[in-house]
Amino acid sequence: MADVAGNATSGRTGGTVEGTDDSTGGGTSDGTAGGTAGAAPPPPDPPGIAATGRVRQPAALIRLLAGLVVIALTLLSADYARATTNGLAEDVGGAAALVPHPLGGVATGLTTAALLLLPGCSAARRLLAPGTDRRHVLQQLADGVLAAVLAYGVTLLFALWIDGPAPFSLVSALTRPLPGAPLAHTEPVYGYLAPVLAFLTASAARERRVPWTVLTLSALAGIAAGAATPTALLLGVLIGWTAAHGTRWAVGTPDPRPRPGQLLHSLREAGLHPVSVTPDGPDRYLVRQRGDHPDLDLQLLDRQAVTAALVQRAWRRLRLRTAPHPRALRSLRTGLEHEALVSYAAVAAGVRTRPVAATAELGRDAALVAYRRLPGRTLDELADEEITDALLVDVWGQLALLQRRAIAHRALVPSALLVDPAGAVHLVGLADGDIAAGELVLLSDIAQLLTTLALRTGAERSVRAAVSVLGPDAIAAALPLLQPIALARGTRAALKQAARRGAATTAPRVPPQRTDPEAPAAPATAAGPGPDLLDGIRAEVLRSRPQAPVRPVRLERLRPRTLLAVVGGVVAGWLLLPQLFATERNPIATLADADPFWLALAVLAAAAGHVAGAMGFVGFVPERLDFRNAVLAQVAGSFVKLVSPGGVGGVALNTRFLQRAGIPTAQALSSVGVGQLLGLVLHLLQLGAFVYLTGVEPGGSELDALPAVVGGLAVAGVLLASVSAVPPARRWLGARLRPLTAEVLPRLVELLRNPGRLAVGFTGQLLVSLTLIACLYCCARAVGREPSFAAVGVVFLVGNAAGNAAPTPGGAGFVDSALVTLLELVTSMEKDGALAAVALYRLLTFVLPVLPGWAAFAWLQRRGAL
Structure with missing residues (x-):
């Protein structure tokens, strides 16, 4: 539903509107509702009905x-x-030069007016249009004026930015020198396109x-007179359009x-005989x-309410194989x-x-x-004792009729x-x-209805009724x-709520009901809703069909982490590619000349x-492991990095x-x-040690990272103290740390009984960082650069930790x-050398180990070790 920004109509919040005469004509606010042309306006709402309020349209x-x-x-x-932008501007400027200057000036003046x-x-x-609700129109015009002012202000700020700190490359792309004034240039956003379009x-x-037509002629006149570039025209349209929708969302629009x-009126035009309309829920x-x-x-299909679900429906359609076609994408x-x-x-x-009585x-x-209205109550309004076995059988009988005709309901909720x-x-x-x-x-649909009924009656009764039909x-x-993932959102929420109640083994809410009054009462079962309700349903089905397939079907076309990795990869390429092309020397040529x-x-x-x-892996496992297989598992982690963010895939692989x-x-x-945990501690200790060594090295005075590290630790301490002082935040932090105290610390205490194995683990974790630092240092020396080992250590420990927090694979x-960036800042290495060293390092540690x-x-996997 749209977010109501002002007083809503009483048609949404209460009240009844009654008609007085079946022959009364009418139409919608724009005169296009169902009905004959020239019909009389609709009857006014009676006193007490509030004027239309404002809504924020999704x-x-x-669009903003x-x-x-x-x-x-x-x-x-x-x-x-x-090059492309400037070439297009030059081509357009050359064509505009063919237009006589006086004619271009006259055209510009006329189109501007x-x-x-x-x-x-x-x-x-x-x-001045007849029958206009002037109050409504004045509200819309006020919105237009506000949007025009906003768009004009944005164009002024944009022009100031272009004349000030903007890169020269962007200035040359958006503007062109004025004839006879080489130091002056055209406006980066042309004329009044933006405010007029916003209004x-x-x-x-x-x-x-x-x-x-007027906007197009004004744009063509501006190009013909040499007063605008194509990019400036495009920006004018985009700024005006964006400012308009930003205003409409910020202040709302008349409902x-x-x-x-x-x-x-519309119902009467459809041949019905309504006398009153009373709100009965959202858009009902x-x-x-x-x-x-x-x-x-009456169900109202509102464009705004439909559009509100656009993102969610489009995402479900993209992600799930069983998702409905998004209605928001249809007219x-x-x-x-x-x-x-x-x-x-x-x-x-x-x-x-x-049955449908009318559409309009x-x-x-x-x-x-x-x-046509049906009297009755929905399943969630029934008392427990009213949900009989006969009612459950009837529910499944109705679904069987849909299934026989291949009709999907898609929303079998209570x-x-x-x-x-x-x-x-x-x-x-x-x-x-x-x-x-x-x-x-x-x-x-079957899975959804099984779960919906099991939440009320238990798995046994739900499955028994389904199997009988x-x-x-x-x-x-x-x-x-x-x-x-295949269930409705409300059903998933109900399952989570049942799991929180911990009712897996509680008595059923409703005992099985007798369908025959002469039959004895059936005994109660213990299959009530709980955290394992879906497992309970599976178990009940397998009792009648032990050979039934239980492996879940993959319903996801696209997983969120895959989309996140793709977006992260695009962003990473956008960050990296400009650096490759900004260097004076090709880094590939630098790699070809590397010292063997x-x-x-x-x-x-x-x-x-x-x-x-x-070593760092097996040292923290008290049980005996095959060290050769452990080494191969670490090598396999190089392949897993391709499909998981940095650090996540290795944890999952080691656990498996x-x-x-x-x-x-x-x-x-x-x-x-x-x-x-211990690897993180050693990482921080090594960072502190390398920062200290860099500070005392000859020529290392340019790195003043120690105050930054100390300041960062101080900020972290303040944040931790602040979180501990707020009860909700303290509970949240405690919930996140509870697995650490419940599982990790007891395991560490157990490892203390075997100090030799623990020493292997500490040594391995320490050597992991040192070997990678050595690899990066040797790569820098191989391309002819001579940074200090300590400075490279700081670069690796900071850069690798920051980069691995990104969602991209590896x-x-x-x-x-x-x-x-850190090699340039910390070691004063030029960009082409830093790029070559990092490219060689990533080639050896990320690309080549994949195969x-x-x-x-x-x-x-063939040996059964994974």
């Missing part, structure tokens, strides 16, 4: 963010593609052809949704009809037709549901679907199961359903879909890092290695956690950029 926020991104991309493209008159003419036309967009002007009086209304005509449930008419079609198909299949469009921003006074179940809420649905989607084979086929002696030492140091890693070695999961995690891009890592990974 679409405005999405999109505009900012496009502006940033335009500036980046203009800066990095200077037309551009300035356009907002006033648009405002006058709207205010027209923010004031919701309906005119399109005339404004865009475009139809008033209750307009709803009455109860409509009373005259005489013996049945009441209606209102398409959504209206889809909802009506699914409802008609369900009725044709014999399913008990609310309400202008450009809303549409309605009117259903609110979609309506029980009428006679006890019959109706399936409602088919708006997101599909016809001719695929097998995975149909099985998802659909058969054991159909229920068993849905087991691979019985996973949280230092190169060989760098290779040995990189290889020794895997052995050191194995210990599990396959017969060590329980808790102890395996504890051993890996001990190694990680910290790609971020580690490289951090190391290059051996894959071979080690495959070999360990």
Whole structure:
């Protein structure tokens, strides 16, 4: 739902609107609602109905963010593609030079005058139009003026930035010298394009052809007169459009949704007989009809409410194979037709549901679907004793009718199961359903309904009713879909809440009900909802079909971490590539001339890092491990880095290695956690030592990092003290540290009984950093640079830690950029030398080990060690 910024209409919060005459005409606010042309305006709302309030439209926020991104991309493209931008500007300027100067000046003057008159003419036309709600129009015009002022202010600030600290390359891309004034240049954002476009967009002007014609002619005149570049014109349009939507989101816009009086009119135009409209929930209304005509449930399809779910639906569509087609990406008419079609198909299949009574469009921003009202209560409104076995069988019978016609419901939550006074179940809420649905989607409906009913009645009763209707084979086929990601959001929240209550072994909320009054009461079961409810459902299904597949089907097309890695890789490339092209000497040529002696030492140091890693790994495991396999596991970690952020893949691989070695999961995690914790401590100690050594080295006075380290530790201490002083923050920190005290510290105490193995672990963790520092140092010497070992140690310890915090695989891009920057700052190495040294280092430690890592990974898997 949109965020209401002002007083909402009573059509949203309460009150009833009654009509007085069935013949009363009307229409929507723009006169386009269903009905005949020339009909009378809709009846006014009665006294007490508040005027339309303001809402923050999610679409405005999405467009604001999109505009900012496009502006940033335009500036980046203009800066990095200077040759293309300047070439385009020169070509356009050459063509503009063919236009006689007096003619260009006259065209510029005329189009500028037309551009300035356009907002006033648009405002006058709207205010003087017959039947206009002037108060509503004045609010929109005020929004337009605010957006125009904002856009004009942004253009002025942008011009000041261009004339001041902006890079010269960007200045040359956005402007061109004025004829006869070589020190002056054109404006980076042309003329009044931005404020005029901002006014027209923010004031919701309906005119399109005339404004865009004037804007286009003004742009062409500016190019012909040599007063603008194509990039300046594009920025003017983008700034105006973005400022308009930023204003509309910040202050809100008059609520475009139809008033209750307009709803009455549209229903009458559709041949119905409404007499009153009463709000019955978000975008839902109860409509009373005259005489013996049945009441209606009216569902409003609001563009703003639909757009609010755009990002979530688009993400689910991108991520899940069973996600519904996002309605937010369809027009209102398409959504209206889809909802009506699914409802008609369900009725044709014999399913008990609310039949559609009427559909209508309400202008450009809303549409309605009117259903015949069904009396009854939803599943979440029923008492426990009312949920009988007969009712559960009826629920599954209705789903069986949908499944037989390949109709997917997609939202079988408690609110979609309506029980009428006679006890019959109706399936409602088919708006997101599909016809001719695929097998995975149909099985998802079964998994969803199994979980929904099990949350109320327990796994045994839910599965028993399902098997009695659909058969054991159909229920068993849905087991691979019985996973949280395939369930509705509300169902996942209910499962988490049940898990927090810890009700896995509690008595059932509802005992099995008797379907035959002469039969004895069935005994209660102990399969109530709890943290293992999904496992309980699987167990119940497997009792009837032991051979049923239980391995979950992969429903994710794209995992969040994969998307994060892709985005991180793009950002890393954007950070690294400019550095490669900004150097005077090609770093590839520098690598080709590397000193073979230092190169060989760098290779040995990189290889020794895997052995050191194995020592640091097995030294913190009390159980005996095969050291050769441990070394191969560290080599395999080089392959795992390609599909996981830095540090994450190695932890997972080491944990799996210990599990396959017969060590329980808790102890395996504890051993890996001990190694990680002590490795962090040694990392900080080494950093302090190298900072000290760098400070006392000859020529090391340029590095004043010790005060920074001490200051950082002081800031960390202050932050820790501040968090400890706030109870909620203290509880949050305690929850995060509790696994450390519960698992890692007891494991460390156990390791103290074997000091020899603990010494191996400490030595290995220490050597891991030293070998990698030595590798980077040898790479720098191989390319002809002579930094101090201590300075390289500081560079590696700081840069590697900062880069590995990035979400890219192996910290790609971020580690490289951090190391290059620090080598320049700490060792005073020039950029091409730093790039060559880091490129060689990453080649030896990240790129070349991938193939051996894959071979080690495959070999360990064949041996059962992974």
